[in-house]
Amino acid sequence: MSETFTAFEGERRLASGPLTEIALAIKGTTRPACGPIAIFSDATGRAIDLDLRGSDEGVLARLPTAPGASQPPTAGESRGRGRPKLGVVAREVTLLPRHWEWLNAQPGGASVALRKLVEEARRANGDRDRQRAAREAAYHFMSAMAGNLPNFEEASRALFADDRRKFVGQIASWPADIRDHVVKLAYADRAG
Template sequence: MTPTFTAFAGAQRLASGVLADVALAVKHAGTTPAPITIFDDRTGRAIDLDLRGSDADILARLPQNAVDDEPCVPAASEPRGRGRPKLGVVAREVTLLPRHWEWLNAQPGGASVALRKLVDDTRGASGDRDRAREARDAAYHFMSGIAGNNPNFEEAARALFADDRRRFVALIAEWPADIRDHVIALAYRDRAD
């Protein structure tokens, strides 16, 4: 999934989409009466960009992983370590007790295959819960960054973390529309309830 970003000029949404489009929209917005902040929609955190120079200069400075959503792979000039860097696999250290290593090594395919299967199974089993937590955290970071002084902020944060959607939406109903709509979209993305 391509990462998306949203720029706000004060309480008004200025642009939303891929980072390149949002960065250029902010540059071309010129001066605005309110400060412009760009948020990463995945994390809800504000990001800083260098918007000096031409459009080509700005695009060249954008973080590559935010533009193409590819994993950061070590460049060819960097010394190669263990793993399969072309596939994005980098060796890391895992500390386990000897009985854990014995069990892993006894599994078909060895320790690496067994660990990958365990991680994938766990991710599948807790996927919905993890996505809901990530969405909630993103909404909280966003609302803290842009709406921390709004009425009912603390109560809304409590309702968000209690997963009380009805109360949360009621508490932020009087917030500026663009902020309210964006925080709700972040908090409840990928959820049908």
């Protein structure tokens, strides 16, 4: 699934969707802006800047790539270690000697053991990690769009305490589009 973004003009939500659609929709807006336009990553809640000058093709060519996406090596550039065709990337890991000894004694060696440990942790902690990431995204968005609104501090505490009822009560007076978007970011993947 591709990352989605949401654009706001002041307190009003303009559009949500893939970055290409958002960029072209904002660029195509001919009416005078009623407020500043801000674009937020739904995954992180952080604002991003876009250069909307020039042609549609130019705008699309300047869009940022997804974080963590690896670019294929250019001609003459060495591939380095790893298995890039499979998406494997070599990075440095710092461990104590006893950790290296244990990893190297595992079937398949350190790399295989680390991949298995990471996958096991992802399975075991997946829901908790997703909930933490959702709360952080909601907080980043709230800080940018609602930091000066009533009950921001109380709402933040309720968000991180995972007290949904109190959180929703604290933000009830906020502008509807901001309120609805922060709830969507914080609780979209949870029922209830």
